[in-house]
Amino acid sequence: MSFFNVFKRKQQDMYPGEAMCDRGLLIFENTSEVILAERVLKAKDWNIRVMGPPPEIRSGCDLVIEIPLIEELNILRSLQKEGVLPREVVPVTSPLLQPVDLFKVKYIDRYLMVRAANMKLTIDLETSIIVNVSGGGCPDVPYLAQEMVGRKLMEAPSPREIGHTLCGYALQLAYEEVISKCMQ
Amino acid sequence: MHAIVGTVPVEDFPLVAGEASLAGNEFLIQDYKALVNRGTPALIAAAIKAGEVVGLPAPYCYLVGDIGRGDGSRRLYEFLTTHIGEFDFETITFHYLQPDVHWHNRVLEILNNRMPRPRLIADAGFMYAAKMSGRSLEYDLFTPDVGELAFLADEEAPHPFYTRGFILHEESKVPELIQRAYDHGNAARHLLVKGERDYISSREGIREIIDHPSEEAMEVIGGTGDTVTGIVAALISTGMEIVDAARIAAKTNRLAGYYARPTAATQVMEILPHIPRALEEVLHEKQRLDAEGESPSMESSSISPGMTVLDVIKRYRHTESVFKKYDEKAGECICCNALFEPLENMAAHYDLNLDELLAELEESILIDA
Numbered sequence: 299m300s301f302f303n304v305f306k307r308k309q310q311d312m313y314p315g316e317a318m319c320d321r322g323l324l325i326f327e328n329t330s331e332v333i334l335a336e337r338v339l340k341a342k343d344w345n346i347r348v349m350g351p352p353p354e355i356r357s358g359c360d361l362v363i364e365i366p367l368i369e370e371l372n373i374l375r376s377l378q379k380e381g382v383l384p385r386e387v388v389p390v391t392s393p394l395l396q397p398v399d400l401f402k403v404k405y406i407d408r409y410l411m412v413r414a415a416n417m418k419l420t421i422d423l424e425t426s427i428i429v430n431v432s433g434g435g436c437p438d439v440p441y442l443a444q445e446m447v448g449r450k451l452m453e454a455p456s457p458r459e460i461g462h463t464l465c466g467y468a469l470q471l472a473y474e475e476v477i478s479k480c481m482q
Numbered sequence: 483m484h485a486i487v488g489t490v491p492v493e494d495f496p497l498v499a500g501e502a503s504l505a506g507n508e509f510l511i512q513d514y515k516a517l518v519n520r521g522t523p524a525l526i527a528a529a530i531k532a533g534e535v536v537g538l539p540a541p542y543c544y545l546v547g548d549i550g551r552g553d554g555s556r557r558l559y560e561f562l563t564t565h566i567g568e569f570d571f572e573t574i575t576f577h578y579l580q581p582d583v584h585w586h587n588r589v590l591e592i593l594n595n596r597m598p599r600p601r602l603i604a605d606a607g608f609m610y611a612a613k614m615s616g617r618s619l620e621y622d623l624f625t626p627d628v629g630e631l632a633f634l635a636d637e638e639a640p641h642p643f644y645t646r647g648f649i650l651h652e653e654s655k656v657p658e659l660i661q662r663a664y665d666h667g668n669a670a671r672h673l674l675v676k677g678e679r680d681y682i683s684s685r686e687g688i689r690e691i692i693d694h695p696s697e698e699a700m701e702v703i704g705g706t707g708d709t710v711t712g713i714v715a716a717l718i719s720t721g722m723e724i725v726d727a728a729r730i731a732a733k734t735n736r737l738a739g740y741y742a743r744p745t746a747a748t749q750v751m752e753i754l755p756h757i758p759r760a761l762e763e764v765l766h767e768k769q770r771l772d773a774e775g776e777s778p779s780m781e782s783s784s785i786s787p788g789m790t791v792l793d794v795i796k797r798y799r800h801t802e803s804v805f806k807k808y809d810e811k812a813g814e815c816i817c818c819n820a821l822f823e824p825l826e827n828m829a830a831h832y833d834l835n836l837d838e839l840l841a842e843l844e845e846s847i848l849i850d851a
Contacts, residue, residue: 319583319614319615319616319640320581320582320583320611320614320640322640366552366582367640367641368552368580368581368582368610368641369551369552369580372550372551389639389640389641389644391638391640392638392639392640392644395638395639395640395644395646396644397643397644398642398643398644398645398647399647400647404701404702406698406699406702406745406746407745407746409699409702409745409746409747411701411702411746413629415629415642415643415645416627416629416630416633416642416643417629418701418702420702420746420747422746422747429746429747430702430703430704430746430747430749431704432701432702432703432704432705432706432707433627433629433630433704433707434606434642435578435581435605435606435607435608435609435610435630435642436550436578436580436581436606436607436610437489437491437521437548437549437550437552437554437555437578437579437580437607438491438549438550438551439520439521439550439578439606440489440490440491440520440521440522440523440578440704441491441549441550442550443491443520443521443704444491444519444520447704447749461550462549462550462551462552463550463552463580464641464642464643464644465550465641465642465643466550467643468642468643
């Protein structure tokens with residue numbers, strides 16, 4: 299499907315009230331980036347479409363790409379490989395919402411736990427080994443836990459590398475906060 | 483018959499449907515197996531262990547491998563739309579699936595047309611999809627943790643990652659968040675909120691609060707939320723009332739954690755073997771209360787061996803006289819020397835009869851009441 303035909307594509311049969319509630323928007327600096335990003339994502343069979351932005355975030359004659367929001371992390375990784383990262387990612391239903399930026403930090407004996415949104419990462423401060431990953435509801439959470447637990451913080455794969463979803467993204471924030479705490 | 487729907491964090495795990503069983507630290511389904519250390523496999527293991535205690539057959543599971551790409555989940559959603567109606571399940575528990583509102587709605591529509599309609603429990607990704615779809619009230623039970631409760635309470639957020647900062651997910655705000663979730667129609671008919679204190683609620687308000695035994699490390703151990711959902715699913719499948727099942731499951735999970743002597747590095751596989759003993763004890767306590775015509779109050783009045791002396795005195799001030807009475811047998815002041823010890827350890831240390839002590843403590847509570 300060409301860039302312009304995406305406007306003509308029909309939505310899937312939907313139930314009342316389901317439209318767009320699990321979709322997100324990629325916002326780019328300029329239209330040429332939108333075109334390049336669309337080509338990258340289409341080539342990987344993502345269910346996306348190019349559209350005009352909602353009024354809250356409109357800045358001119360710009361375009362945005364609508365994506366399955368949950369899979370944001372995986373989509374961003376695909377775009378990063380092609381050097382075409384968006385300026386911002388927002389939910390379709392509430393484009394002014396921002397990702398969570400509050401962390402809960404807790405020390406339990408020799409362990410440090412950091413929670414970002416619904417994700418928690420815990421390390422042993424004496425050995426730097428990741429001892430637990432908890433919280434979350436997307437299917438990459440058990441996978442991330444499997445790959446990260448038991449490894450040293452700086453040797454484990456980061457959620458940004460192997461995660462796919464918003465839960466993986468939240469875990470990345472917790473991971474970065476743990477690193478920052480350990481470096482203080 | 484009860485069903486569990488979820489994913490296995492193994493990329494090439496095929497789509498399978500059938501009864502699951504346990505073999506050590508792995509669950510088996512058809513010719514496939516996976517570790518029960520987290521996610522849906524941990525939930526299945528807890529449901530099997532709880533089911534063994536209450537005489538429930540093994541759950542029928544619909545599973546597929548998915549490491550977060552969503553491809554496995556979408557195949558499973560599609561499979562469910564054509565196959566989930568083949569059996570008359572009393573209860574179905576949905577777990578780690580890629581949240582997808584369209585597919586969620588298709589599956590829910592099929593289940594809503596079943597007569598009788600199964601009781602529906604949702605946790606993790608499927609609960610996210612249920613909330614996003616605006617159809618939370620069609621579910622019988624959600625089992626969020628506090629962070630996920632904040633997401634349910636935020637009518638704008640499409641995922642916990644976007645929960646707004648002013649809706650802080652703090653333990654002290656749980657009652658407020660529960661109310662907000664119900665006000666916006668984003669909670670199931672019942673909630674079991676897992677946290678430092680476990681809250682059981684319905685639209686009418688908070689029904690139970692369970693807060694002991696309390697092990698700080700349980701908060702960080704991946705899979706402990708999955709196990710409590712597995713236990714409550716098994717109990718509801720026996721026909722138990724949801725509030726009763728949630729209370730017993732929350733207590734059982736806490737007690738199993740206590741028996742595992744957890745640290746922040748403990749893995750859920752180390753807690754799973756303690757579930758049968760914990761559940762037996764909690765059910766025994768329920769039977770005793772039922773026989774005595776007692777109904778558990780909102781702040782559960784029972785005393786368990788895992789509570790510390792301080793826990794007991796803090797909650798029931800007048801029980802101090804019972805401990806004083808035992809000072810002579812102990813040979814020293816219990817409150818001075820063992821305040822932070824669980825009753826079980828304290829009784830063993832001083833060679834006291836734990837059952838007698840528990841009975842006397844309970845009696846003093848009843849007299850005071």
